[in-house]
Amino acid sequence: MEDLEQFRIEVRQWLEANCPPSQRTPASPEEQYWGGRNATFASGDARVWFERMLARGWTVPEWPREYGGAGLNGQQARILKKEMVRLGCRAPLYGLGVWMLGPALLEFGNEEQKREHLPAIAEGRLRWCQGYSEPNAGSDLASLQTRAEDHGDHFVVNGSKIWTSQADRSDWIFCLVRTDSSARKQAGISFLLIDMATPGVSVTPIKLINGSSEFCQTFFDNVRVPKQNLVGVLNEGWTVAKGLLRHERKLMSETADTVTTAAHTPIECARRYLPFADGRIQDPLMRDALARHEMQMHAIGLTQLRILEEARTGTGSGATSLIMKYCGTEEEKRKYELMMAMMGSQGIGWEGEDFDAAEIDTARQALFTKALSIAGGTSEVQLNIIAKRALELPGVI
Amino acid sequence: MAMTLNEEQRHLRDTAREFLLARAPVAALRALRDDRDPLGWSRELWAEMAGLGWAGIVIPEEFGGLEFGFTGLGAVLQETGRTLTASPLYATCVLGTSAILLAGDQKQKQAVLPRVAAGETCLALALEESHHHDPLGVRLRAERHGDGYRLNGAKQFVLDGHSADLLVVVARTAGEPGSGQGISLFLVDAAAPGVARRRTATMDSRNVARIEFQDVEVPVTALLGAEGESWPVLEQVLDRGRAAIAAEMLGGAQECFQRTVAYLKQREQFGVAIGSFQALQHRAAAMFIELELLQSVVMDACAKVDEASPLLPMVASLAKARANDTIELVSNEAVQMHGGIGITDQLDIGLFLKRARVTMQILGDARYHRARYATLRGF
Known part of the structure; x- marks a missing residue:
């Protein structure tokens, strides 16, 4: 315990001395550093902050030192995270390599793969995207059809992946591919x-209902992939994928409230657009709807605390965390519908001078929130998981 | 911050579960109902519960209690919610005890609390005067009379009002209904001349009363706290009551849900367990989510009582509103998913539904608490 307290003091002092003041505010999407071959820093301070954190291994604090991390244990990593939050420090490096592929390689990769890829991720040299879903394989992911054929020392890959986030800005992609078409669904996947950059890979951005293009479709046309790029055992890629999905869902439930950086909160929105009398929203139905939302967020926040406390004390069943992805994303959608209702015809702006930046941002974010309960396992799949794992109900799915 | 039970509290909960299943299961409530028991609860059982220390669970040691706190009491109430156990635990140990603890002076505490902790004295809080929770709407008058006061008025929905030995009466010594100014608390002997009590038959077969006060004379020592100044302390008493009843409701809803999930696995139609149907699975999963969220807010509300947190009013309203919505959902779904047998008296599910409807009326419904939460948040 004393060592941890000492660690906390050192971390706090180092962060205070080394995090530039400009890096202590929430980062807008343009200010986030995702790394990669073509990456640039939004400012000189962002570069300084990244390089200082990198030198300490704190872009990936829990990874072993030989792969670019700092080898922190879980408690130390939590302290670092807490101290960064306390000071408002930005994450020095974003990306699926840091959050998802890295942890999967540490668990399933061979030594050569770890040495090749982990330091490149830690140092922000390469940016990764994920190739899971296909046009005909969404919630039923195991029915995927992108094929990798064995050609001796390499595979030849054909097919396409969809919802590959920011594939147009990524250098590498980790994919689920079918290597045995005769096997039962999950069994033949690698x-x-x-x-x-391999010949035959092409990327087309997908324009979304909010006007942005966060996602792409990625095509593979006779793409040669060296055999050493296979992670884990041939035809047993589903095991790796399941481990990775856990990281993604954890991430989505943790960041549901920060995925969308709102221009204003629902309460601010009420103050701006709704008539008040005696300090209360006059319309009792609006007031009740806002109270419902605030109370739901309050309850979700308390449940997050309970999950942490149960994990720390070793009490609880562990089933509680299964609800968080569903709760977080569904409430985020309701929040934006509520704000649009409060804003009336000022909440449906698309562009132009008749709407201010916050209004347009809210309208477009409202549209984007529809993606949250689809990506990373739909709300319906989340309910299936609860029914199966927490309630142990029988069924085919 | 205590979102989980510590080892002592877990032990208390496990002991409570074991004891209640053995001595006061749902069948015990059924027997009280079928025998038309005039008391509505068992004195033998209450003596045993007091023997376990439950009667004094939140009473300080100096007054003969366990001083175990509301988190512990909440854990016990959650278990009594699972077994639908009728006892003075809520009215006496939460409402009455809190009023005396928070508003009483040393002498009053010394006179009452040790007897409560020993299970010898039962209490009730006489608050409501209309069919909706309205703590500011008090009309019952207390006027200066000689060396004491004279009370005139009527109360309803007084939990355990027919059987309590002492009543904590919320009265108005000044001001108009709707105002917090002029609200006073009196400790009144239930057997005093002018007190007329009538047990009300409610659907949960438990114990509620109407009480009339006609020229009831009490000495000045019956006043709990300062005359006319008791609104803030009454709010604290009510928030403790809300947190505690939400704990009972959590237990009731959990039990109702678990019985329903077990039925989904056992009942077969079309040659398969009905729990294999996705239409039912998703509704069951939705209930699981609500119950998990409710557990978090109930734990936090009880912890906020123990921490004497200024956030208690907000979290107490959060807990009571959620408890109402969740138990309404779960009890309705439980009946529906059990199908025909769900609407029979033979199955216990109906008893959970009926208790749920009564608890939903205790100290404010969901609309009341959402409006209060909005006020506390400044909108």
């Missing part, structure tokens, strides 16, 4: 790493 986990493959593909350099997107």
Whole structure:
């Protein structure tokens, strides 16, 4: 305990001395550093902050030192995270390599793969995207059809992946591909790493209902992939994928409230657009709807605390965390519908001078929140998981 | 911050569960109902519960209690919610005890609390005067009379009002209904001349009363706290009551849900367990989510009582509103998913539904608490 307290003091002092003041505010999407071959820093301070954190291994604090991390244990990593939150420090490096592929490689990769890819992720040299879903394989992911054929020392990959987030700005992609079409669904799938600079890989951005293009479709046309890029055992990629999905869902439930950086909160929105009398929203139905939302967020926040406390004390069943992805994303959608209702016809702006930046941002974010309960396992899949794992109800799915 | 039970509290909960299943299961409530028991609860059982220390669970040691706190009491109430156990635990140990603890002076505490902790004295809080929770709407008058006061008025929905030995009466010594100014608390002997009590038959077969006060004379020592100044302390008493009843409701809803999930696995139609149907699975999962969220807010509300947190009013309203919504959902779904047998008296599910409807009326419904939460948040 004393060592941890000492660690906390050192971390706090180092952060205070080394995090530039400009890096202590929430980062807008343009200010986030995602790394990669073509990456640039939004400012000189962002570069300084990244390089200082990198030198300490704190872009990936829990990874072993030989792969670019700092080898912190879980408690130390939590302290670092807490101290960064306390000071408002930005994450020095974003990306699926840091959050998802890295942890999967540490668990399933061979030594050569770890040495090749982990330091490149830690140092922000390569940016990764994920190739899971296909046009005909969404919630039923195991029905995927992208094929990797064995050609001796390499595979030849054909097919396409959809909802590949920011594939147009990524260098490498980790994919689920079918390596045995005769096997039962999950059984013939392998986990493959593909350099997107390889001939035959092409990317088309997908324009979304909010006007942005966060996602792409990625095509593979006779793409040669060296055999050493296979992670884990041939035809057993599903095991790797399940481990990775856990990281993604954890991430989505943790960041549901920060995925969308709102221009204003629902309460601010009420003050701006609704008539008040005696300090209360006059319309009792609006007031009740806002209270419902605030109370739901309050309850979700308390449940997050309970999950942490149960994990720390070793009490609880562990089933509680299964609800968080569903709760967080569904409430985020309701929040934006509520704000649009409060804003009336000022909440449906698209562009132009008749709407201010916050109004347009809210309208577009409202549209984007529809993606949250679809990506990373739909709300319906989340309910299936609860029914199966927490309630142990029988069924085919 | 205590979102989990510590080892002592877990032990208390496990002991409570074991004891209640053995001595006061749902069948015990059924027997009280079928025998038309005039008391509505068992004195033998209450003596045993007091023997376990439950009667004094939140009473300080100096007054003969366990001083175990509301988190512990909440854990016990959650278990009594599972077994639908009728006892003075809520009215006496939460409402009455809190009023005396928070508003009483040393002498009053010394006179009453040790007897409560020993299980010898039962209490009731006489608050409501209309069919909706309205703590500011008090009309019952207390006027200066000689060396004491004279009370005139009527109360309803007084939990355990027919059987309590002492009543904590919320009265108005000044001001108009709707105002917090002029609200006073009196400790009144239930057997005093002018007190007329009538047990009300409610659907949960438990114990509620109407009480009339006609020229009831009490000495000045019956006043709990300062005359006319008791609104803030009454709010604290009510928030403790809300947190505690939410704990009972959590237990009731959990039990109702678990019985329903077990039925989904056992009942077969079309050659398969009905729990294999996705239409029912998703509704069951939705209830699981609500129950998990409710557990978090109930734990936090009880902890906020123990921490004497200024956030208690907000979290107490959060807990009571959620408890109402969740138990309404779960009890309705439980009946529906059990199908035909769900609407029979033979199955216990109906008893959970009926208790749920009564608890939903205790100290404010969901609308009341959402409006209060909004006020506390400044909108």
